[in-house]
Amino acid sequence: MLLTEDAMLPPRAPDPAFRRDIIEGLSRHPKATPPIWFYDRRGSELFEAITDLPEYYPTRTETALLERHGPDFAAAVGAGRAVVEFGAGSSRKTPHLLRAVDPAAYVPIDISGDFLRAASAELASAFPGLPVLPVVGDFNGPLTLPAAIDGLPRLGFFPGSTIGNMEPDAAVDLLRAMHRLLGEGSMLLIGMDRIKDRDRLIAAYDDAAGVTAAFNLNLIRRINRELEGDLPLDGFVHRAVWNDDKARIEMHLEAVRPLHFHVAGQCFRMERGETIHTESSHKYGARDERLLLRAGGWEPLREWSDGDGLFSLILAGT
Numbered sequence: 001m002l003l004t005e006d007a008m009l010p011p012r013a014p015d016p017a018f019r020r021d022i023i024e025g026l027s028r029h030p031k032a033t034p035p036i037w038f039y040d041r042r043g044s045e046l047f048e049a050i051t052d053l054p055e056y057y058p059t060r061t062e063t064a065l066l067e068r069h070g071p072d073f074a075a076a077v078g079a080g081r082a083v084v085e086f087g088a089g090s091s092r093k094t095p096h097l098l099r100a101v102d103p104a105a106y107v108p109i110d111i112s113g114d115f116l117r118a119a120s121a122e123l124a125s126a127f128p129g130l131p132v133l134p135v136v137g138d139f140n141g142p143l144t145l146p147a148a149i150d151g152l153p154r155l156g157f158f159p160g161s162t163i164g165n166m167e168p169d170a171a172v173d174l175l176r177a178m179h180r181l182l183g184e185g186s187m188l189l190i191g192m193d194r195i196k197d198r199d200r201l202i203a204a205y206d207d208a209a210g211v212t213a214a215f216n217l218n219l220i221r222r223i224n225r226e227l228e229g230d231l232p233l234d235g236f237v238h239r240a241v242w243n244d245d246k247a248r249i250e251m252h253l254e255a256v257r258p259l260h261f262h263v264a265g266q267c268f269r270m271e272r273g274e275t276i277h278t279e280s281s282h283k284y285g286a287r288d289e290r291l292l293l294r295a296g297g298w299e300p301l302r303e304w305s306d307g308d309g310l311f312s313l314i315l316a317g318t
Contacts, residue, residue: 014226017138019264022223025276026268032277035165036111036138038215039089040222044115046215048090053211055203061311062159062191063093069304069313070100076302076315077101077187082149084182085109085157086139090119093159097189098127105131105149111138140174143181154186161193161311164248164282168292171282175296179318188298188316194309195283198242205240205249205281213238216251216278229263239275247288251279289314 088108298316
């Protein structure tokens with residue numbers, strides 16, 4: 001059953017945080033914008049399309065782990081917890097976990113309100129009797145969980161290696177915030193992408209069909225639509241590069257010619273070859289992931305990886 005609250009409805013006016021982050025990001029040298037702003041409705045749809053691409057191994061690898069290890073999750077987590085999913089998106093992987101752990105409630109959190117409510121309604125239909133309590137919000141900021149789960153033990157769910165989109169210090173801060181939000185006695189099941197062959201990583205973020213390029217360029221469309229921008233769509237191309245020093249894939253929007261444009265009444269210029277750094281995706285080794293979790297206040301308890309060592313699911317506790 002899907003339960004909503006009026007306070008969870010998304011604002012109709014452009015998000016002031018979106019305006020602030022884009023103006024600040026375009027004013028930097030080098031330019032960079034937070035990846036959370038990819039996810040308007042169209043961006044969310046494009047990301048779901050990315051997860052089905054043959055080059056994009058993380059989703060199918062993580063999904064296979066969730067399907068295969070359901071009994072292990074049930075034994076380690078136990079029944080009756082409230083599952084709180086951070087950055088739920090379409091919740092495509094979530095049914096595998098919900099079937100395994102028999103939760104008392106499910107709380108999906110996502111910044112894209114329309115997309116979240118549609119996915120929540122579909123999931124509520126698939127799990128009649130399970131309270132589904134969507135919360136529209138940015139999990140990087142202050143959140144309040146629904147009163148309906150007060151007193152319930154909690155399992156945080158953070159799949160997709162979304163933690164890799166953050167700089168390590170920000171990732172630690174987020175893990176600590178999750179610890180505070182979920183409370184003592186809580187658990188966290190988190191997906192982390194492993195360091196692997198450079199060519200395989202590049203292909204996953206620069207697919208042959210151009211879906212990831214469209215996802216990246218959709219940010220330009222959103223800026224133009226919501227912030228009165230006049231950025232030329234044909235003035236940018238998608239770039240994905242591997243930064244070996246920082247063990248991360250970087251996505252950039254590169255200017256193909258000198259550009260002069262406006263956003264929210266402010267003027268910006270870019271030289272040919274200059275980029276807007278729109279996303280990083282950090283990859284972790286086995287020691288790195290455990291160190292990151294412990295720095296964030298979580299103790300690793302169990303880990304499941306595929307046979308090729310591409311991706312890991314880690315269960316941690318407080």
